[in-house]
Every structure is written in structure tokens, then in C-alpha cells.
Amino acid sequence: MSAIMNRRFILAARPDGLPQESDFRLEDSPLPVPGPGQIVIRNHYASLDPAIRGWLDDTPSYLPPVALGDAVRASTIGTVEASHVDRFAPGDWVMGLNRIEQYSVVTPDDFMHPIDVMLAPSVTSYLSAMGAVGLTAWFGVSEIMKPRAGQTLLVSGAAGAVGSMVGQLAKLQGARVVGIAGGAAKCARLIDHYGFDAAIDYRGKDVAALAADIGAACPQGIDHVYENVGGTCLDAALLHINTQAQIILCGLIAEYNGDPQGARNIWQLIVKTATMRGYLLTEFVDRFPEGSRAIAALIAQGKLLFDEHIEDGIDRAYPAFMRLFDGSNDGKMILKLA
Ligand SMILES: NC(=O)c1ccc[n+]([C@@H]2O[C@H](COP(=O)([O-])OP(=O)(O)OC[C@H]3O[C@@H](n4cnc5c(N)ncnc54)[C@H](OP(=O)(O)O)[C@@H]3O)[C@@H](O)[C@H]2O)c1
Structure with a gap:
């Protein structure tokens, strides 16, 4: 795996007010070899959320700030490329709180879980209607x-x-x-x-x-x-x-x-x-499956519409993120990575 180059959207400086393009950089680095208890995920889509803006500041919040020099945190959906964890097999679709990067090498935490793409109206709906929003x-x-x-x-x-x-x-x-x-x-x-x-x-x-x-x-x-x-x-x-x-x-x-x-x-x-x-x-983390089932049922019955705004390519991470603040997103802002 070490030969794979991984493009990552890095926090270069903490924004002062509206984030500037110079607060970020795109960086290509070799993908680390996964260790025991780790999996490699090929990220297909990242969720661009207003909350990310808060994670860029070094202020108290419900999650620690993104470290300078690290890739920006985001929910992603992707496929397992390699696994040293029994409950994840290569090819599985998974969702988790990862980073805006093409591949993630992670030790699965409580946020990392498999998703059944056959149950959803589309893969990306796990980042929109069936996901956090x-x-x-x-x-x-x-x-x-x-x-x-x-x-x-x-x-x-x-x-x-x-x-x-x-x-x-x-x-x-x-x-x-x-x-x-x-x-x-x-x-x-x-x-x-x-x-x-x-x-x-x-x-x-x-x-x-x-x-x-x-x-x-x-x-x-x-x-x-x-x-x-x-x-x-x-x-x-x-x-x-x-x-x-x-x-x-x-x-x-x-x-x-x-x-x-x-x-x-x-x-x-x-x-x-x-x-x-x-x-x-x-507050409702224990009840996410129940909520997703209820939402899926309403969508299947044609009672709930949802829209997604998908921007293509990690190189578009900055302008896509900024759409959230100028209002030019038409629906859930998603970045296609793969
Ligand atoms: N509490 C939670 O657990 C939780 C979870 C998810 C999201 N949220 C919050 O929910 C809100 C919506 O998130 P979302 O993911 O659904 O984003 P979104 O509404 O799809 O996109 C952000 C929208 O906010 C509007 N906006 C941006 N800057 C504004 C400003 N200065 N004044 C007025 N409107 C502005 C823009 O729409 P217009 O074109 O209409 O201006 C923009 O399209 C955010 O505040 C987010 O932090 C909270």
C-alpha cells in the first residue's frame, strides 16, 4: 500500500474570519502502511458541513480543533481497501468521521460503521438525507x-x-x-x-x-x-x-x-x-438507525425530497466549502473524491 499517493486537503493556517484559499493547501504524500487494528479506506465522497468551520478554530468545542498541517476533518463514505480488523472486509462500504483526503488509514472508532448502499436511494444519501443532516x-x-x-x-x-x-x-x-x-x-x-x-x-x-x-x-x-x-x-x-x-x-x-x-x-x-x-x-447517537429507517421510509413513499450539490474532485475542496457561506450550494454540499 505504501506506493499509493494520497492527495489531502490540509489546514495550513487558522482562518481569521472568512476562510481564504491560502489557509489550506493540497498535499500529495505516500499512504502509510496500515498497522494492526487499522483499515485503509478509499474515500469516495466527503460531506462539506458548516460545522467544519468551527473545527478550524482553536476554541473549545465538542471535538478538538483540526491540527495545523493535518487534513481537514469531514464525514466520508468510502470502500475498504485493506483491513486488519475482523468486522471490516475489503470492498465493504463504510462511513466515518475521517478527513478530506483520497485515502484514510484509520483505527475504526465508534463513528466508523458499515453502510448498506442497497438500502439507500443513492450512496451519497448517507451524507445527506440518510446522514447527519x-x-x-x-x-x-x-x-x-x-x-x-x-x-x-x-x-x-x-x-x-x-x-x-x-x-x-x-x-x-x-x-x-x-x-x-x-x-x-x-x-x-x-x-x-x-x-x-x-x-x-x-x-x-x-x-x-x-x-x-x-x-x-x-x-x-x-x-x-x-x-x-x-x-x-x-x-x-x-x-x-x-x-x-x-x-x-x-x-x-x-x-x-x-x-x-x-x-x-x-x-x-x-x-x-x-x-x-x-x-x-x-444527543441522539443511540437512535441513529431508527432515524435512518424512518427517513428512508418517507423517501420511499415520496413524502420527503432531498437535494444534493456534488462538486467533483478534491482540488475543488476550497471553493466547494465556501459555497456554504455565500449560499451558492443547492442542497447538501458534497465533495466527490474518487
Ligand atoms: N446542531 C447540529 O447537530 C447540526 C447538525 C448539522 C447542521 N447544523 C447546522 O445547521 C445549519 C445548516 O447546515 P446545512 O449543512 O444544512 O447547510 P446548508 O443550509 O445546506 O448550507 C448553508 C446555507 O446557509 C446559508 N447562509 C450562509 N451564510 C449565511 C449568513 N451569513 N446568513 C444567513 N444565511 C447564511 C446559505 O443559504 P442562503 O442562500 O439561504 O443564505 C447557505 O446555503 C448550519 O448552521 C449548521 O451548523 C447543526
């Missing part, structure tokens, strides 16, 4: 928010991977669903493609203007806020919450490349005796 939406809606018929749910980042599934799942539970997204095309897509009841374009709007639009789109007020963005979106949403509303903080992408922006209207939580709570998918 789908599960995030599923457990967030069905276990935390539990919206009821007649209630209104507002979701930001609505046209993205998590947001589009949150809206559809909440609709299936009978809620009225309003989405916030960037631009007229994404807003039209929310209604025409994903079946949202209303959509609001946040771009170019301050809190007052966005709050006015939210008020018009949510005449009965908001019972559930599923927050993926923060900043202006959260500040404006809080001005329209109902008594005992639930606000779930899933992500704050507006803050990932800069200073904290919100929440400036949290006094509304007191006025409306509302609850705001943070949410991390790993």
Missing part, C-alpha cells in the same frame, strides 16, 4: 419540537440541507411552515418544490424589515423557531413568538466567520415565557 432534521422535529397541527414553525437556512428537511417534516406533522432563505429563487423553491406555506428572503434586510415580513407571513405568530442562522434572522423571529414558544438553536451560520451577532431580543423569552435550547445531533 437528515438525522438532525428528523430528531430536531420529531423529538424536540414536536409541532402540532395548526401551529406555525419558522425555519431559517430553510433552502439548505437541514432546513429543507425540517420544513417538510414539520409539514408532515401538520404545522404551518414558513422558511427564511437567501434570494428569490430559493424562496420560490421552498414553496414550489418543498411545499412550504410561505417563504421570506432575508437578504438586504435589517431586523425591522425582516420582522415586518415575518409578521406578514406568520399572522398567528410563531410557535416553533428552528434556528440555523442566528443574527438578524433570530432577532427578527423573536419579535413574533407566541406564548410558550420553543426556539431550537441548531446552527448560527451567520456567526461562524465573525463575531457573535445575536440574540438581541431575548427579552421576548421572558415576555412570552418561551424556551430556547441548544441542540446537537449527538
Whole structure:
């Protein structure tokens, strides 16, 4: 195996604000020979997630920061090339938290597991609907928010991977669903493609203007806020919450490349005796198989749509990653490596 050259997407410097291309480099290095207890994975696809931005900073988080000089961490799916572990055989499809690199030599951890590609609508769906983003939406809606018929749910980042599934799942539970997204095309897509009841374009709007639009789109007020963005979106949403509303903080992408922006209207939580709570998918790690089965069933029944934006080649890692922050991704951002 040592003759194989492995192209890797390396963190060269810690980004200050929006990541620059010079913060990364592509590096070719010989693949190490796997030792006892290790397997070699040929990575076919990597999941590009907003969370990666947080892992590039040397700040306390739920995972250690990516080390300078190491390949950037990402969930990948791939095939086993060589194995010194009984439960993994060459040719098996596996998913795990690896790195953005063509091959990974790893000691399998709790995140590494085989996947049955015959059960999924596509291999890549294990990084989208059947993977972390789908599960995030599923457990967030069905276990935390539990919206009821007649209630209104507002979701930001609505046209993205998590947001589009949150809206559809909440609709299936009978809620009225309003989405916030960037631009007229994404807003039209929310209604025409994903079946949202209303959509609001946040771009170019301050809190007052966005709050006015939210008020018009949510005449009965908001019972559930599923927050993926923060900043202006959260500040404006809080001005329209109902008594005992639930606000779930899933992500704050507006803050990932800069200073904290919100929440400036949290006094509304007191006025409306509302609850705001943070949410991390790993809360439900023991129930992932159950969630994946539920999502697969809804997809098979044609009740849940999902979209993927696949960029081809590890050399495209930087521009593909940056799509998450300029909004030019149309669906779950995935990088094809093999
Ligand atoms: N808590 C968890 O366990 C968990 C798990 C997965 C994901 N998340 C979070 O869920 C959120 C969505 O993730 P995703 O993977 O589904 O990504 P995504 O929505 O597919 O892509 C990111 C989108 O965020 C929007 N965006 C980027 N910068 C923005 C800004 N400054 N202000 C407003 N919108 C901005 C863009 O859409 P527009 O064109 O609409 O601006 C972009 O397309 C992220 O905050 C992520 O961190 C949390």
C-alpha cells in the first residue's frame, strides 16, 4: 500500500474570519502502511458541513480543533481497501468521521460503521438525507419540537440541507411552515418544490424589515423557531413568538466567520415565557438507525425530497466549502473524491 499517493486537503493556517484559499493547501504524500487494528479506506465522497468551520478554530468545542498541517476533518463514505480488523472486509462500504483526503488509514472508532448502499436511494444519501443532516432534521422535529397541527414553525437556512428537511417534516406533522432563505429563487423553491406555506428572503434586510415580513407571513405568530442562522434572522423571529414558544438553536451560520451577532431580543423569552435550547445531533447517537429507517421510509413513499450539490474532485475542496457561506450550494454540499 505504501506506493499509493494520497492527495489531502490540509489546514495550513487558522482562518481569521472568512476562510481564504491560502489557509489550506493540497498535499500529495505516500499512504502509510496500515498497522494492526487499522483499515485503509478509499474515500469516495466527503460531506462539506458548516460545522467544519468551527473545527478550524482553536476554541473549545465538542471535538478538538483540526491540527495545523493535518487534513481537514469531514464525514466520508468510502470502500475498504485493506483491513486488519475482523468486522471490516475489503470492498465493504463504510462511513466515518475521517478527513478530506483520497485515502484514510484509520483505527475504526465508534463513528466508523458499515453502510448498506442497497438500502439507500443513492450512496451519497448517507451524507445527506440518510446522514447527519437528515438525522438532525428528523430528531430536531420529531423529538424536540414536536409541532402540532395548526401551529406555525419558522425555519431559517430553510433552502439548505437541514432546513429543507425540517420544513417538510414539520409539514408532515401538520404545522404551518414558513422558511427564511437567501434570494428569490430559493424562496420560490421552498414553496414550489418543498411545499412550504410561505417563504421570506432575508437578504438586504435589517431586523425591522425582516420582522415586518415575518409578521406578514406568520399572522398567528410563531410557535416553533428552528434556528440555523442566528443574527438578524433570530432577532427578527423573536419579535413574533407566541406564548410558550420553543426556539431550537441548531446552527448560527451567520456567526461562524465573525463575531457573535445575536440574540438581541431575548427579552421576548421572558415576555412570552418561551424556551430556547441548544441542540446537537449527538444527543441522539443511540437512535441513529431508527432515524435512518424512518427517513428512508418517507423517501420511499415520496413524502420527503432531498437535494444534493456534488462538486467533483478534491482540488475543488476550497471553493466547494465556501459555497456554504455565500449560499451558492443547492442542497447538501458534497465533495466527490474518487
Ligand atoms: N446542531 C447540529 O447537530 C447540526 C447538525 C448539522 C447542521 N447544523 C447546522 O445547521 C445549519 C445548516 O447546515 P446545512 O449543512 O444544512 O447547510 P446548508 O443550509 O445546506 O448550507 C448553508 C446555507 O446557509 C446559508 N447562509 C450562509 N451564510 C449565511 C449568513 N451569513 N446568513 C444567513 N444565511 C447564511 C446559505 O443559504 P442562503 O442562500 O439561504 O443564505 C447557505 O446555503 C448550519 O448552521 C449548521 O451548523 C447543526
